Structures are given as C-alpha cells and as structure tokens.
Amino acid sequence: MSPQDITALLDRLSERDLAVLESLRTYRLLTTAHIRRLHFTHGHASLGAASGATMRVLTRLEEHGLIARLARRIGGVRAGSSGITWQLASTGERLLRRMHGETKRRRYVEPSSAFVAHTLAVAELAIQLHEFRDQGDIELVRLEAEPQCWRSFVSPHGTLEWLRPDLFAITASGEFEDHWFLEADRATEHPPEVVRKAKVYQRYAATGAHQARHGLFPAVAWVVPAPARQEALESALAADKAVQPGLFHVVTVEGFHRLIAGDRPDPPANSPTPDVHQ
Secondary structure (H helix, E strand, C coil): CCHHHHHHHHCCCCHHHHHHHHHHHHHCCEEHHHHHHHHCCCCCCCHHHHHHHHHHHHHHHHHCCCEEEEEEECCCHHHHHHHEEEEECHHHHHHHHHHCCCCCCCCCCCCCHHHHHHHHHHHHHHHHHHHHHHCCCCEEEEEEECCCCCEEEECCCCCEEEECCCEEEEEEECCEEEEEEEEECCCCCCHHHHHHHHHHHHHHHHHCHHHHHHCCCCEEEEEECCHHHHHHHHHHHHHCCCCCHHHEEEEECCCHHHHHHCCCCCCCCCCCCCCCCC
C-alpha cells in the first residue's frame, strides 16, 4: 500500500471509522453488538437505530476491504447482524500498520471456535469496563489487552518467564486506584491449570517489578460463567497451601461489576496476609 493509497483511503474514512479499526486491532475480534456498544452509543434515537447505523458503517468498511466477517455467527442465525463477528482484513491491517509505523505483519485467518469464544469473552470484559466508566461507576485510567498486558520476568531459576493475563486495568474511585489482572475463564481448563497460573502470578509478584513502578501489586480476578465454576476454582485455589488467597478473586460474569466497582468479597477466614496486595 503506497503513501498515495493510504492518503486516498484516509480521506474516505471518518474518525469513528478509524476508531472501529483500532478497536479491532486491539481486541482482534468483535461482534457487531460489541462495536455498537463501543462506538455507537450516542446520537441515536433507539437501540434499533444505533444497530442499523453500526451495520451500515461495518458494511462500508467491509466493501473497502478493511474488515471481514467470520463465517460463523455467535448465537446462530437468530442472533442476526448482532451476532456477526468481525476482524481486520488485509487492507485494514496494512493501513493501520503504516499509520503506526510498524513493519511486522499480522496474519488474519479464520480462527478456531475456541479462539473466537475466548477472544470475544475477553473483549466483553473490556467493553464492560468502558461501560462502567461511562455510567460514572469508575474512572478507567488504563486498559491493556494482549499482548500489551503480558509481562516478562526472570524466574527463581534464572530463566525468562512470561505472565500472560487477558487484560490489565487500572481503575479509580475518588482518590483510590485499583490495579487488576483479569482472566476471562470459560470453564475449559481444569482447575489445576488455574492454580498453576496463580503461581506464575505469585512468582511475578515476588520480583517486585510492578510494585516498584506503582507501589502495589494488582489483584488477580478470574471471571467465570457460572457459580459452579466459581466454587470449583475457589476450592482448588484454597486447597493449595502455596497459593496466597488474598491475592486472587473468582467472580461470575454477573459479579464482575460489583468487584470492579468496589464491593469485593472478603478473603477466606483465617487466611494469611498475602505478601503482595492491591
């Protein structure tokens, strides 16, 4: 894509068009409903009008070769246009890459159903954080998606290790900031795998890197689909004596707002004070 092509294409795109493309770059996959909630919440008389405007813009961007819809719909045919899942197409990827001065090309192919489900679950948490902010419940100071939110550190054995949360967020209420590492859990991993990742968080916390920059270590929250999964993960974490219980939260999707807005569950009774804290 030449500089002339970029200039010609940019002349045809609005600020909102570019914001939609940037959101797809950040979150990789978004449904039509996600994009409406992010970019079409104002200036429309009804939800139907906002949905129609969203689909018109997405169809135009698709015609320019900037975005592409996946073959499968979330929720099946009955979901209508709201269930269409979108990603950047090759032209959109090249356009943003040139705009950001990047050389590394990201490949966009039809992803697996498991990847789609997890990626959309992560995007849903991010969009809810934006909505909590818009409702006045929190200030959203910072939000990082993958891979920006990943952290590398040196393990106790001297090897390079990676912590790969789904999201990192800083929220604020009044004078207080809360730092969060968020995991969108879909009940597809066995509880011992969650315990294993909890210990990766603890090893990263032990380096003191985040605390040195921010003065605290983030709370870690797994957001799960149902109370039964919540109970299973809480039991697995509590059963392992090497896990610091005050560092970790497990909440359902319905409880996510209460957690972020400040109504947090108390740590288990008789649990030791964690070495790191929020």
